[in-house]
Amino acid sequence: SQQGEEDPQALSIQEGENATMNCSYKTSINNLQWYRQNSGRGLVHLILIRSNEREKHSGRLRVTLDTSKKSSSLLITASRAADTASYFCATVPRGYSTLTFGKGTMLLVSP
Amino acid sequence: DAGVTQSPTHLIKTRGQQVTLRCSPKSGHDTVSWYQQALGQGPQFIFQYYEEEERQRGNFPDRFSGHQFPNYSSELNVNALLLGDSALYLCASSRRQDLNYGYTFGSGTRLTVV
Numbered sequence: 739s740q741q742g743e744e745d746p747q748a749l750s751i752q753e754g755e756n757a758t759m760n761c762s763y764k765t766s767i768n769n770l771q772w773y774r775q776n777s778g779r780g781l782v783h784l785i786l787i788r789s790n791e792r793e794k795h796s797g798r799l800r801v802t803l804d805t806s807k808k809s810s811s812l813l814i815t816a817s818r819a820a821d822t823a824s825y826f827c828a829t830v831p832r833g834y835s836t837l838t839f840g841k842g843t844m845l846l847v848s849p
Numbered sequence: 850d851a852g853v854t855q856s857p858t859h860l861i862k863t864r865g866q867q868v869t870l871r872c873s874p875k876s877g878h879d880t881v882s883w884y885q886q887a888l889g890q891g892p893q894f895i896f897q898y899y900e901e902e903e904r905q906r907g908n909f910p911d912r913f914s915g916h917q918f919p920n921y922s923s924e925l926n927v928n929a930l931l932l933g934d935s936a937l938y939l940c941a942s943s944r945r946q947d948l949n950y951g952y953t954f955g956s957g958t959r960l961t962v963v
Contacts, residue, residue, distance in 0.1 A: 769949050778937060778959075780853075781892070783951030826891055835948055836882055836905050837941070839891035 743840055744827060750846045757814040759843040761827030762807075768830040770803055771837065772812050775824045784812075784825075789832075817847045853942050853955035861961045862930050868960060870925040874942030875953045880904075881923040882952070883915060884939040892939055898923050899945050927960075935962045 745760045763770070769788045773781040787794045787803045787810070794801045800813040814821055824844050828837040854873040862868050874881050880899045884892035894907035898917035912928045921942075927934055937959050941952040 771951055773951075773954075778886075778888075778957075780939065780956040781941075781954040783953065786949065786951050788949055828891075830948060834905065835880070835943075835945070836894050836897055836907075837884075837892075837952060838894065839884075841889075841891045 744825070744843045746843060747841070748844045748846070750848065751817055753817060753819055753847055753849050755817055755847075757817050757821070757845055757847070759812045759825055759827075759845070761810045761812070761840055763810075763827075763829045763838075763840075764808065765829075766832040767805075768832055768834075770801075770810050771828045771830070772799075772801060772810075773826045773828060773839075775826065775842070776822075781826065814845075817845075819847050819849050821845060821847050853940055853953050855938075855940050855955035855958050857958060858956070859959045859961075861963060863963055864930055864932060866930050867926065867928045868930060870927075870938050870940075870958045870960070871922065872925070872940030872942075872955060873922045874940075878942035878944050878953065879921050880943045880945045881917060881921065882941045882943070883923070883925045884941065885909075886937040886939060886957070888936075895925070930962045932962050935960060 771786045772784045798815045803810045824842045826842040828839045882897040883895040886892040896906040901917045914926045917923045937957045939957045940955045
């Protein structure tokens, strides 16, 4: 079963704008990860945030985690057309070592 | 350094047949997990192998089975294929002790059951 829910399901923006995606999950976690998938192919790991962290940055990516609300957000700043993809959040539930994915957000960045 | 390699890339099978998908993990990784991704959905966990044993399993029937070899590579077998088994099958590798590192995924095998 899906652990989390991403919001929105789809997002369409112009190049240069920021894109924000949200994720909610249901159980206690070890960490939360964000992945990108282009055209239904393999997933690429973007960033991981541990359960005791609140914010993390990597290049144009910023991730926040609120364990009290069981939610996370991914911000992509200054979006590029090449950022067009599906983005998934995935959690590693406490006591497990496997990923549980949400349904993803489809991001379209227009030139 | 090669990442995760999956074969074949695409596969078409007939209902009732059996299929075997293969995965070679990233160098240095000892754990292999398999996921099924239906069109428009997020990946669903099938099972995970470590030290040649199935360690965790998702909500999939016994028709789905696997194996891990001493060189850490893995196979996913599906028996008695159903139309609903059509999906992208993803293999992910990791290191057992590195719970706080991201997984490395292969490009997947697209299985179509007709």
